[in-house]
Amino acid sequence: MNTRFPFVDWFRQSSPYINAHRGRTFVVLIEGEAMAAGHSESLIQDLALLHTLGVRLVLVFGIRPQVNAALVEEGITPRLEEGRWVADDAIMARVERIAAEQRLWFEARLSLGLPNTPLHGIELTAVSGNLVMAKPLGVRNGLDFARSGEVRRVRADAVDALLKQGSLVVLPPLGFSSTGEVFDLDAAEVAQQAAVALGADKLVLLGDAEGLHDASGALQRQLTPAEAEPLMQEAAPGSELARHLAAACAAARHGVARTHLLSWHDSDALLGELFTRDGVGTMITQHRYEQLRDAELGDVGGLLELLEPLERRGMLVPRSRERLEHEIEDYLVIERDGMIIGCAALHEYADAQMGELACVAVHGDYRGGNRGERLLADVERRARRRGLSAMFALTTHTAHWFIEKGFGLADIHDLPPLKRDAYNHARKSKILLKPLS
Known part of the structure; x- marks a missing residue:
C-alpha cells in the first residue's frame, strides 16, 4: 500500500512490535561517550516515546569519559588494571560527583515538557536510589582495588515496584554495601545484572560500534553466546567491546532472551532496532531450542x-x-x-x-x-x-x-x-x- 506520507507505512508496519513491546521490561545502557559527544538528547526522546508505548524502562548510564576528563584536568593519574580503575578516595570523590551530576542531568531532561519539544505533554517520573548492592573487588594478584567494586545483587523487588508505578528507573554505575560504603561499578555489569534480576525481555547496550562484523566487514545480525564469546576473548581487556560482549553473553546464558548491540552515533538505532523486522545492530540471543x-x-x-x-x-x-x-x-x-x-x-x-x-x-x-x-x-x-x-x-x-x-x-x-x-x-x-x- 502506497501513501503520500512514508511515515504512515512505517507506522503500520511497526504496529505488531508496538503491541509486542507493551508491558515488557527493557534495560537500556547509554555509555558516557554518548553524553560527552552530545548524542544523548535524541536517546532521551526515544526513551520517553518507549515509555508512552507502555515499555517498562530501566536506564543505566556510564561516566568513564567524564571521570577521565576530570582526572586529567586535576592532574590525577589513575592506576588501571584489566581495564578497571583502582578507585582510591581521590578518584572516588570524582566518580561520586560526576555520577550525581549525570543522574540529575538525565532527570532534568526527562522532565522537559515545553511546547514544540518531543516531550511536550508527557509526564515522566524518573527514580533512582540505593537499588544496586555491591561488594569490593578486593585484593587481586596482590593489588588492592580499594573502592572499585562489582555487583552483589540488584534489588529487583524494589525496582519492579517502581516500574509497576509507572516510573522510569535510573541506575548510575555505583553500588552500595551493607557497611555503608559506595563502590565504583562497571556500567555494563550493572545493566546485565539488572536485566537478569528483573527477568528483562531485552537488554540494549548503546556503545560506539553499530554491532559486530564478520571477516568481510558485513554486519552480523544475530549470534548465540557461543558464537560471540570468541570475539570477547580477542577484545582488549576493559574495552567497551569486551565489556559489552561479556554482559550480552552472561545475560543470554541467564535467561535474558535478547541483547541488542547498537551505536549511539546513529540517532535512529534504538527505534530502528526495536520496530523494524531486520533491525540495525547485532542481537545476542539464547539458543533457540x-x-x-x-x-x-x-x-x-x-x-x-x-x-x-x-x-x-x-x-x-x-x-x-x-x-x-x-x-x-x-x-x-x-x-x-x-x-x-x-x-x-x-x-x-x-x-x-x-x-x-x-x-x-x-x-x-x-x-x-x-x-x-x-x-x-x-x-x-x-x-x-x-x-x-x-x-x-x-x-x-x-x-x-x-x-x-x-x-x-x-x-x-x-x-x-x-x-x-x-x-x-x-x-x-x-x-x-x-x-x-
Whole structure:
C-alpha cells in the first residue's frame, strides 16, 4: 500500500512490535561517550516515546569519559588494571560527583515538557536510589582495588515496584554495601545484572560500534553466546567491546532472551532496532531450542558430562553409567540445542509414600535462569500425581536453596527405612523434608 506520507507505512508496519513491546521490561545502557559527544538528547526522546508505548524502562548510564576528563584536568593519574580503575578516595570523590551530576542531568531532561519539544505533554517520573548492592573487588594478584567494586545483587523487588508505578528507573554505575560504603561499578555489569534480576525481555547496550562484523566487514545480525564469546576473548581487556560482549553473553546464558548491540552515533538505532523486522545492530540471543522432558537412555552420556564436575567437587555422589541407565526413568532433563544442561531425579519409596529429590544439577553456564526451580516444580508435580505424602533431599552444599523452596531440616529417623539404612554417615549430608499434603 502506497501513501503520500512514508511515515504512515512505517507506522503500520511497526504496529505488531508496538503491541509486542507493551508491558515488557527493557534495560537500556547509554555509555558516557554518548553524553560527552552530545548524542544523548535524541536517546532521551526515544526513551520517553518507549515509555508512552507502555515499555517498562530501566536506564543505566556510564561516566568513564567524564571521570577521565576530570582526572586529567586535576592532574590525577589513575592506576588501571584489566581495564578497571583502582578507585582510591581521590578518584572516588570524582566518580561520586560526576555520577550525581549525570543522574540529575538525565532527570532534568526527562522532565522537559515545553511546547514544540518531543516531550511536550508527557509526564515522566524518573527514580533512582540505593537499588544496586555491591561488594569490593578486593585484593587481586596482590593489588588492592580499594573502592572499585562489582555487583552483589540488584534489588529487583524494589525496582519492579517502581516500574509497576509507572516510573522510569535510573541506575548510575555505583553500588552500595551493607557497611555503608559506595563502590565504583562497571556500567555494563550493572545493566546485565539488572536485566537478569528483573527477568528483562531485552537488554540494549548503546556503545560506539553499530554491532559486530564478520571477516568481510558485513554486519552480523544475530549470534548465540557461543558464537560471540570468541570475539570477547580477542577484545582488549576493559574495552567497551569486551565489556559489552561479556554482559550480552552472561545475560543470554541467564535467561535474558535478547541483547541488542547498537551505536549511539546513529540517532535512529534504538527505534530502528526495536520496530523494524531486520533491525540495525547485532542481537545476542539464547539458543533457540530448550525443553524440559523425561530422560532417555541416549541422554546418559550427556548426564555423565553434566554431573562429573559436581561429583569431582563433592557436591554430588558419583553415579556410574550402569546406575544411570538403570534409573533413567526417574530422571528429568533440560535439553538445550542438543546439550543436556540440567537434570533432577525422583526416586520413589512407595512403602513410605515418600520420594527422594536427587541429583538436581544445572550446568555452570546456565545457572541463574530459574532452571533449578523448573526442575523442582516438575518433580514435585510428579510426586503429587503419584500420591506421595512428602519429598526429601540430602545435600552437603545447598541446604539453603532447599529451605528457600519450602523444605525444612529433618532427622535421619524421618527417612524411609531403606534410605535410612543406606545413609552415608561419613558425608554428613543435611536432610531436608517437604510435606506434600
